[in-house]
Amino acid sequence: MHIDSLYRYPVKGLTPEQLNRARLTPGRCLPWDRAFSLAQGDAAFDPKNPAWVKKTHFMCLARNAKVAGLSSRFDEATGILAITTPEGQRLNADPLTAAGQDALTSFLTDYLGAEARYGADGKAPRFHHFPNHSFCDHKTQVISLIGLGSLAALEAAAEAPRDKRRFRANIYIEDIEPWAEFAWMGRRLRVGETVMQVQETIDRCAATTVNPDTAERDANPVKELQQHFGHIELGVFAEVVQGGEIKPGDEITLLD
Structure with a gap:
């Protein structure tokens, strides 16, 4: 598994910013994410x-x-x-x-x-x-990760493309089987120089219905997830427990 792409979202709800690298700190989200x-x-x-x-x-x-x-x-x-x-x-x-x-x-x-x-x-x-505060959707500062295998499974079931920007993750993972990340609860991942502990899956909401190019509500991934897979989750939240640099191409491995 590898990092396919890396994003931050400085203003809650607004444009994703693709990153070439980021330096992470234990217990904190990406620098300037939802700042x-x-x-x-x-x-x-x-x-x-x-x-x-x-x-x-x-x-x-x-x-x-x-x-x-x-x-x-x-x-x-x-x-x-x-x-x-x-x-x-x-x-x-x-x-x-x-x-x-x-x-x-x-x-x-x-x-x-x-x-x-x-x-x-x-x-x-x-x-x-506010310095050191993040307006993220999780009660603590975390990193969000989505396996592109899971996204591909959703697209196949929906028989339509679902732009990954709808889901506003920090890290998109390539070379991963569909829904593999759901087996990581409580486990640690080495991501580049960092170590993260996976905390929980991510429930999806009405934000995913919005087309990032047109600003129209033109799809319903929440309904599609429920209809085809019996849940409304896509991706996981993880806490940084060992800091360091991450960048696209970095390997992701399970430590325990």
Whole structure:
């Protein structure tokens, strides 16, 4: 087994960024993965004590398919986040500063339009970043992995292609049998220089219905998984227990 491709998602719900390499730290996700997010105004999220809450409290594909139409890119060297709408409107802002977060809040709230939610007290959506915090879908910081064999099995059953970007994994694995990763619960993997411990399978949600190119809900992988395989899971979450560098082409082996 090998790493086929490697991705991070700096803004929750927005563009995947393919990586040539990444350096991982124990107990942490990929650097800058889900580092930024727009919290809806009615979110049960406390900026003074940032803790995990469900994805639906934020701008996300499960609720806001239209955000797949946005193109975003975070340049960690300059600290600039660039977001472009389908119409070509562009914002360059520093998401690490209050002024930049204000600009991103206005830009994304305007783009959401009627899908921007406000609290009962009139609280508006707000763009956030907190050092060392990730707005990931798991309660702890993890790496998500999908075997391309499992994805191929889903495509064969559905008799249609299912772009891997629908599933927003960090690592896609080649040279692996369908559903082999489901046998890894509690086991450790050596991935490049790192060691990860697999924690659980990943339940899929309405985010996967969104076509990443058109921003339309044009398929239902959750229903297809349930209909053909009797579950709604694709991929696994793993915690980094030994840090190091990973890159496409690195070998993946089971340690126990």
